Amino acid sequence: MRNIQSINCLYQQVLLVGTLVLVGAGCGGGSEKEITPLTPITPITPTTPSGTLDNQFTLWLTDLSNKVILPNYQTLETKATQFSDSGKAFCQLDNAKASDLTELKVAWQELNLAWQSIQWLKIGPILQHNRNFRIQLWPDSRGYVARDVENFLLTQTTLDADAVAKSSVSGQGVPALEYLLYPATNQDSLLNASNKIKRCEVMVAVSDNVTTISGEVLEAWQATGGNYIAQVIGGTGEFTGVKDAVEEIVTNWLEQVERVKDEKMLQPFALNAPGSPSITEFYLSEQSLVSIKANVLSFQQIYSAGGGYSLEKILVEFLGQQTIAIQMNDRLTAAITATEDLSGLYAELLSSDEGRVIIDNNIQKLRELRDILSIDFIQATDINIGFNSNDGD
Secondary structure, three states: OOOHHHHHHHHHHHHOHHHHOOOOOOOOOOOOOOOOOOOOOOOOOOOOOOOOHHHHHHHHHHHHHHHHHHHHHHHHHHHHHHHHHHHHHHHOOOOOOHHHHHHHHHHHHHHHHHHHOOOOOOOHHHOHHHHHHHHOOOOOOOOHHHHHHHHHHHOOOOOOHHHHHOOOHHHOOHHHHHHHHOOOOHHHOOOOOOOHHHHHHHHHHHHHHHHHHHHHHHHHHOOOOOOHHHHHHHOOOOOOOHHHHHHHHHHHHHHHHHHHHHHHHHHHHOOOOOOOHHHOOOOOOOOHHHHHHHHHHHHHHHHHHHHOOOHHHHHHHHOOOHHHHHHHHHHHHHHHHHHOOOOOOHHHHHHOHHHHHHHHHHHHHHHHHHHHHHHHHHHHHOOOOOOOOOOOO
């Protein structure tokens, strides 16, 4: 087994990507801080079971909600606000420098990583009013994000967050901001574009919209707001019971494992080099790899409930399934460790033999995690999930 606390520390390191990645002038690639190797610990010792499985699930749901979901939504709202403030400050500069734009890009990177860490969750407030798609429409094979941003730039009236919120979902979120911050040509840069004022106006309007959306989701979850957290923990409202809430969340987890494996890695990998780098999640900014790392680290957060009452504890102490618990830990650790080799530019990894071996290894580790999660784990916990593997292997 691996030290869960060490993995939680890695999770925090990825969230601090803004201080670890230096944005270059073209596509925005940079260097990353090395991830500290994990150290083994003594497995949890089984104890005498007590209560019901629903009681155990409630303990996990409580800590997952309070130690993972709420803090991640709080971070998302905070980073959205910070980027919005940074954008307004940048746009007020009379003679913005490259270093000023770099700082703004770092703020966007931090916003994106905050979103990537909670991207997996698809229940409740984030689904209402298409909020998840408004924060990020991806994949975008038809180029809707670029289309909508270009339409914003052509508007004669002043664009604000309300107008953005009423527009197509594709132009409202994180990808739209990437499109403005990392243009394909230097003549469209926020430093020297002929329509710089309009570009700043659009950027501020979109960022304010993201701030509004993230604030709405956070408020809806909080006990002092919509109190959706009570529904999740108690298995009430849209859920038929505690077990149903667990099944929905585990299904979300599995779907994200499959999405990272397929859409973020397997499809760009293609059959042969140089792959298809243009369909990666953040091709313009080269933030696809750090996003994948954040996604994979979030899987450990789900399993451990952020260091709280973990699913491992339920497997070992209540269900007596220590072997499956060991396998789950090993698969999670292997998936996280594999991401340590995802460095540099994604396009370069896709085009080189060595890089393709690294990507293929990451894909395989996610397959192995998916397999134990979708078969052994759900059988041991006696839950039903609405999940089908996409690649059938």
